[in-house]
Amino acid sequence: MLDGETRTFLTRHAGHTPEDEALWLAALTHGSTGDKRNYERLEFLGDRVLGLAIAEWLYRESDEPEGRLSQRLNALVSRATCAGIAREIGLGPHMRLGKQARDDGGEDSDNILGDVMEAMIGACFTERGFPAARDMVRKLWADTLAGKTGKRKHxxxxxxxxxxxxxxxxxxxxxxxxxxxxxxxxxxxxxxxxxxxxxxxxxxxxxxxxxxxxxxxxxxxx
Incomplete structure (x- = not known):
């Protein structure tokens, strides 16, 4: 089950207190732990939810042509952007990694951070539906969407x-x-x-x- 610090972390960034703790634990779990229930399926789902949430925002907030919208969408949902936001919120220490993956720098890996970030979105969608997942994305991506991160990039x-x-x-x-x-x-x-x-x-x-x-x-x- 989730420890107190991780539960607080998820509540702050997901926008609600996790109800299905096993679901959120899976979202934070890398395959290197040996657990059969890890983030891979939730990452697959979260990737699509993130894309839709960002695409909807761009469509509503911008009158740019399709080509420019696609260009910006690709940048906003990229692995580098997902990992950067994961670092900003301090996701790394809450991820569950096997010893070798952690020793190899998995806690700061763009691939793992980006995947877990998307898995969290997938967990939110699974538990609360698209409106809650969209709100989570808009909150976490707010500065990036506005084009003014206001923070030094990693x-x-x-x-x-x-x-x-x-x-x-x-x-x-x-x-x-x-x-x-x-x-x-x-x-x-x-x-x-x-x-x-x-x-x-x-x-x-x-x-x-x-x-x-x-x-x-x-x-x-x-």
Whole structure:
């Protein structure tokens, strides 16, 4: 069942207190835990609900032509955007990951964060229907939809958006070195963008090293 902090977190961001706790627990659960009930099916559903909620908002609030609407829709529902919003609300610590996935930086993975964000939307839709899920999306995406986030982007999200905007390949992260005793491991990560360059950083966790490497890359090349 959900612990108190996670229940409070979900209540704040879903807009209501979770009723089916097993449903919401599944939305937060990665397959690496070995649990048969994980977020995959809810992510499939949430992805479609998110797309509809954003498309409806764009249609009602903008008179732009179809091509521009599609372009903006794709950006607003992208993995990078979903992961960025997940980071802003502090989703990572509430996700249930297997030890290996967590050690590999799963708590800060764009793929996992984006998937769980969509699974939460799927859970809201399943429990309360489309109006509640739409309200959840509009609340979480409010600053992004308005085009004024008002917050510093997470370095990995900023780098990914910079690469997309510059028509470059997506950044690739590589673990270069892992050293030190188990209680004080140091991870060195390199981030590379094809035909631009690379940057490295070292930190006490793989995800922190990736973040610092992205910051260093942006400082050098963006």
């Amino acid at each position: 370095p990995k999200s900023a780098l990914q958006e910079w690469a997309a905007g510059s028509r470059r390949r997506m950044p690739e992260y590589r673990l270069v070195d892992r050293a030190g005793p188990d209680h004080a491991l140091r991870f060195t990560v390199e981030v590379h963008v094809h035909n631009v360059g690379s940057a490295q950083a070292t930190a006490g966790s793989k995800q922190e090293a990736e973040t610092l490497a992205a910051e260093e890359f942006m400082r050098k090349f963006a």
